[in-house]
Amino acid sequence: MTTARDEGFPPDDGGLTHAMMIAALNEILAECGYDPVPGEAEPAAAGGEVDRLIEDARHRADGIVAAALETAVQYTDAALEQAARTVLSARHTPGCLPAGPLEPATLPAPGAAGRSVGDSWYAATTAAGVYLPMAGEVAARTLGAYADCLARAAAADPPDLDAAYRVGAEAVALGISRTEALPATMTLLLDHLGHGDTVSRPARQVASAFAAGFAAALQARTLAQQESLHRATQRAAREFQSALQHSEARYHRLAYYDPVTGLANKARLVQRLRQSANGDDPARHVGLCLVDLGGLAAVGEQFGADAGDHVLAEVARRLQRVARHPDYLLARCGAHAFVLLVQDSGGLAHLAELAERLTRELAEPASLPGTGLTAALHAAVGVVDVPTSGLDVTRVLVDAEIALRQARAGTSGWAVYDPRPAGPRRAGSATGVSGLVTGPPSYQPVVRLGTGRVAGLHTRMAWRHPHLGVLDLRRIGQLTGDRDTTTRLAGSLLDQACRQAMAWDGGRTGPFVGLDLPVHQIGYPDVVDLVRDALTGSGLPPERLHLHLSGLDAVPAGEHSQTVLTALAALGVRLELDDFGSGGGSLAYLRELPLHGLRTPASRVQSPACGVDTDRELLAGLTRVAHALGLTLTVHGVDDDDAQARLAGTGVDGAQGLRFGPPGTPHQVGALLRVPALVALADRRVAS
Amino acid sequence: MTDHSGVSFLGMGNADADYSSRPSSARIYDALLGGSHNFSADREAAKRLLAMLPAAGEMARANRAFLHRAVQFMLDAGVRQFLDIGSGIPTVGNVHEIAQSRVPDARVVYVDIDPVAVAHAGEILRDNRHATAVQADMRFPEAILGHPGVRRLLDPDRPIGLLLVAMLHFVPDDDAYPAVERLVASLPPGSYVAISHGVSETAADAATDGVADLYRRTDVSTATGRSRAQIMRFFGDAVLEPPGLVWVHEWPSGGDGAPGDMAVVAGVARKP
Numbered sequence: 013m014t015t016a017r018d019e020g021f022p023p024d025d026g027g028l029t030h031a032m033m034i035a036a037l038n039e040i041l042a043e044c045g046y047d048p049v050p051g052e053a054e055p056a057a058a059g060g061e062v063d064r065l066i067e068d069a070r071h072r073a074d075g076i077v078a079a080a081l082e083t084a085v086q087y088t089d090a091a092l093e094q095a096a097r098t099v100l101s102a103r104h105t106p107g108c109l110p111a112g113p114l115e116p117a118t119l120p121a122p123g124a125a126g127r128s129v130g131d132s133w134y135a136a137t138t139a140a141g142v143y144l145p146m147a148g149e150v151a152a153r154t155l156g157a158y159a160d161c162l163a164r165a166a167a168a169d170p171p172d173l174d175a176a177y178r179v180g181a182e183a184v185a186l187g188i189s190r191t192e193a194l195p196a197t198m199t200l201l202l203d204h205l206g207h208g209d210t211v212s213r214p215a216r217q218v219a220s221a222f223a224a225g226f227a228a229a230l231q232a233r234t235l236a237q238q239e240s241l242h243r244a245t246q247r248a249a250r251e252f253q254s255a256l257q258h259s260e261a262r263y264h265r266l267a268y269y270d271p272v273t274g275l276a277n278k279a280r281l282v283q284r285l286r287q288s289a290n291g292d293d294p295a296r297h298v299g300l301c302l303v304d305l306g307g308l309a310a311v312g313e314q315f316g317a318d319a320g321d322h323v324l325a326e327v328a329r330r331l332q333r334v335a336r337h338p339d340y341l342l343a344r345c346g347a348h349a350f351v352l353l354v355q356d357s358g359g360l361a362h363l364a365e366l367a368e369r370l371t372r373e374l375a376e377p378a379s380l381p382g383t384g385l386t387a388a389l390h391a392a393v394g395v396v397d398v399p400t401s402g403l404d405v406t407r408v409l410v411d412a413e414i415a416l417r418q419a420r421a422g423t424s425g426w427a428v429y430d431p432r433p434a435g436p437r438r439a440g441s442a443t444g445v446s447g448l449v450t451g452p453p454s455y456q457p458v459v460r461l462g463t464g465r466v467a468g469l470h471t472r473m474a475w476r477h478p479h480l481g482v483l484d485l486r487r488i489g490q491l492t493g494d495r496d497t498t499t500r501l502a503g504s505l506l507d508q509a510c511r512q513a514m515a516w517d518g519g520r521t522g523p524f525v526g527l528d529l530p531v532h533q534i535g536y537p538d539v540v541d542l543v544r545d546a547l548t549g550s551g552l553p554p555e556r557l558h559l560h561l562s563g564l565d566a567v568p569a570g571e572h573s574q575t576v577l578t579a580l581a582a583l584g585v586r587l588e589l590d591d592f593g594s595g596g597g598s599l600a601y602l603r604e605l606p607l608h609g610l611r612t613p614a615s616r617v618q619s620p621a622c623g624v625d626t627d628r629e630l631l632a633g634l635t636r637v638a639h640a641l642g643l644t645l646t647v648h649g650v651d652d653d654d655a656q657a658r659l660a661g662t663g664v665d666g667a668q669g670l671r672f673g674p675p676g677t678p679h680q681v682g683a684l685l686r687v688p689a690l691v692a693l694a695d696r697r698v699a700s
Numbered sequence: 701m702t703d704h705s706g707v708s709f710l711g712m713g714n715a716d717a718d719y720s721s722r723p724s725s726a727r728i729y730d731a732l733l734g735g736s737h738n739f740s741a742d743r744e745a746a747k748r749l750l751a752m753l754p755a756a757g758e759m760a761r762a763n764r765a766f767l768h769r770a771v772q773f774m775l776d777a778g779v780r781q782f783l784d785i786g787s788g789i790p791t792v793g794n795v796h797e798i799a800q801s802r803v804p805d806a807r808v809v810y811v812d813i814d815p816v817a818v819a820h821a822g823e824i825l826r827d828n829r830h831a832t833a834v835q836a837d838m839r840f841p842e843a844i845l846g847h848p849g850v851r852r853l854l855d856p857d858r859p860i861g862l863l864l865v866a867m868l869h870f871v872p873d874d875d876a877y878p879a880v881e882r883l884v885a886s887l888p889p890g891s892y893v894a895i896s897h898g899v900s901e902t903a904a905d906a907a908t909d910g911v912a913d914l915y916r917r918t919d920v921s922t923a924t925g926r927s928r929a930q931i932m933r934f935f936g937d938a939v940l941e942p943p944g945l946v947w948v949h950e951w952p953s954g955g956d957g958a959p960g961d962m963a964v965v966a967g968v969a970r971k972p
């Protein structure tokens with residue numbers, strides 16, 4: 013026994029240790045391709061022989077390791093590390109210590125009469141709130157074995173403090189991981205190691221070494237767990253970020269392309285126009301042809317949405333024939349409208365020629381599949397040509413629309429926007445809006461999908477203009493640029509909505525009322541005053557007023573929008589971002605705005621090409637992202653069964669659309685609020 | 701019509717990148733079990749929970765022990781694959797440790813809504829070919845059943861042990877019943893379902909409001925007890941193994957039926 017001493021393992025139970033040593037060495041030898049050391053020698057009978065073998069094997073192992081280090085290429089780090097671990101564990105486990113929880117079969121019989129020390133120890137730890145993941149009997153026997161090991165350590169001369177220390181560590185590994193268990197354990201062990209009232213010095217030393225091992229292991233365990241928790245937290249945060257980017261990428265693909273025609277959509281068009289506006293050549297012009305198909309609505313109504321889609325695809329193909337040029341961008345930017353953007357316009361003559369060709373392409377009616385019928389397209393084209401410097405995107409689109417109206421009024425099928433003021437056709441655009449007729453507000457239910465109940469109402473108000481047709485608040489603001497009118501009309505819309513909500517239910521939990529507020533067109537701080545006045549005037553609890561932001565308001569325009577939105581949020585109203593996903597920017601900015609929810613039109617998350625499952629998956633992903641940001645997600649424009657089917661199982665919080673109830677009068681809504689079960693039923697049917 | 705405001709749309713709050721500032725039920729539970737996989741916000745919440753419900757720690761341990769016995773029971777019955785939903789932070793005595801110590805290639809899929817718990821489990825299971833952790837919300841069972849990890853590991857033609865241990869009381873009725881029904885329906889015959897659940901109608905009832913309030917501030921929805929009859933409904937057509945739905949510490953050996961301080965009942969049922 014001369015070799016083992018200096019390695020510090022217990023001298024009095026060499027048998028087990030030797031066997032383990034041999035096993036460990038054989039493992040190393042085998043890994044390195046050497047013959048194993050014979051291990052069948054009986055240590056009790058031939059201790060010297062075994063020692064010699066080990067000594068010899070050691071030498072060989074050392075040689076091997078040295079050789080391995082020299083020719084490091086031959087041995088992987090992993091193999092060496094494992095070899096090292098095997099040797100270490102063979103050296104460090106006290107022979108008396110069980111390698112793990114002791115199963116009943118392998119156990120010595122319990123102590124003679126009464127409760128064994130293992131039983132008492134187990135009872136004490138349980139009382140201290142320790143949970144050991146094994147049957148009570150197994151735990152008690154394992155603890156009994158620890159106690160015996162400590163007794164042996166105390167009996168050894170000198171006392172084997174190393175072993176005692178390791179038993180302490182082992183107890184923590186078993187699961188005794190609370191300091192609360194230490195007092196009872198120490199009392200119990202001192203009783204066990206002592207004789208009556210006297211506890212010998214070696215026994216106290218062994219108990220202390222046990223405590224030290226226990227404390228060290230507990231600390232190591234705590235630190236390790238904290239560290240792994242922090243790692244897990246970081247990883248979760250990273251995964252969240254990448255999930256965010258992933259759905260962002262997918263969402264943007266949908267956000268920039270129209271699934272029906274495969275053309276760019278309005279968001280992409282706007283993005284391109286903005287890029288042009290930021291171009292560095294002030295002499296450059298952009299041109300825009302807005303193509304509207306007057307005949308398409310009728311096709312949809314008579315032959316269904318599929319026939320409508322078919323015609324749209326056909327129109328897209330014809331337009332592409334004209335638009336095949338790297339400088340042109342063809343976009344679908346409305347239910348039956350397309351835009352041809354010419355990024356480097358050669359002036360009005362150039363655009364007029366294009367408009368002519370577009371009109372000619374669309375003169376032929378389109379065939380309706382499976383019917384042998386054709387449908388007239390009734391196309392009209394509005395043309396605008398503007399310098400890129402100082403280009404106002406919204407303005408350009410509005411101008412194109414005005415030109416389109418002129419085209420409809422004329423005979424050639426197309427018209428150019430005339431920038432000169434005056435002229436009877438443009439009466440309303442540059443001056444204030446006189447002659448606006450206010451229509452009655454409508455209220456459309458927003459249903460909470462989990463319960464099928466009506467959570468709130470989305471209110472809209474429309475104004476009829478003698479020349480420009482029916483306009484909403486935002487359009488009025490865009491067309492007139494007249495802040496006072498917009499503010500006045502917004503104020504009356506807010507007042508009316510708040511009072512109506514109070515009329516339905518005066519409590520905190522009544523339905524919310526949501527409305528689209530053109531925050532930037534009203535401006536700060538006026539918009540905050542308007543909202544505050546409407547709330548105080550009506551007494552509506554602020555959280556029942558939901559303000560929908562879209563367009564410019566939804567773009568993170570830096571500090572100013574922060575200020576406005578924060579001031580609004582401070583009133584206690586809830587801010588929801590509409591048209592979620594249209595336009596650029598990253599979703600991450602959502603975190604910086606004081607938002608409560610997101611809204612997205614059903615059409616944006618619907619692509620017939622990919623099918624219901626893909627859409628659903630996308631929606632589910634978006635919902636997870638929204639939820640992770642602490643936001644609700646509401647889908648609006650859910651008008652048919654198809655759109656509704658796409659919501660099932662996605663976790664989307666709220667839905668709005670014909671499928672959940674058309675816009676109604678205050679009276680109709682009042683009745684609806686009294687029979688929530690109907691809506692609930694409709695929802696259940698699809699969810700199942 | 702208490703549901704109108706739209707304010708309560710979500711049971712889940714801001715799980716944004718800073719996970720440590722808000723307690724999570726998985727980490728509170730770890731703290732109750734004496735683990736150190738928790739932040740100070742979690743320990744604070746655990747302390748308040750113990751003040752309201754002094755037996756909470758004991759219940760957590762009894763629950764964990766039930767999980768252990770239920771897995772052993774299912775292994776005895778020949779089950780070799782487990783779907784542990786609401787598995788929490790891997791702590792002492794995890795299902796894969798119990799199962800794989802007896803059957804090395806036993807399959808285990810952990811599912812939890814808590815991203816940190818799942819990331820942590822993923823770390824531990826990195827080298828385990830037969831076990832994985834999936835982040836999902838049990839309210840959307842299709843997402844669980846269709847998850848690649850679940851499909852890779854669990855053979856839908858051989859019995860599965862479905863574990864819903866101490867988690868259903870976090871899920872509101874509207875979602876919980878249809879979801880469990882769907883999950884149980886997906887199991888092949890001979891599968892088992894283990895449920896433990898906080899029960900109303902007990903000593904702990906008095907503390908219910910406070911406890912609900914506490915959990916409302918965590919990242920998952922409120923914990924609410926259900927009556928035994930309501931809990932029984934979760935088993936559907938599966939047949940309860942003896943001794944039936946009993947106090948969590950009395951399964952399966954039975955006992956005197958005295959709740960002690962327990963407010964949790966448990967049962968295991970076999971799908972015919």
Ligand SMILES: C[S@@+](CC[C@H](N)C(=O)[O-])C[C@H]1O[C@@H](n2cnc3c(N)ncnc32)[C@H](O)[C@@H]1O
Nearest residue numbers: 726786787788812813814837838865866867870
């Ligand atoms: C008290 S722990 C139970 C842990 C483990 N099942 C046990 O009994 O030892 C409850 C776990 O359920 C999870 N949980 C809560 N709601 C969930 C949901 N809707 N889907 C998945 N997991 C959920 C929590 O994140 C938490 O980890």
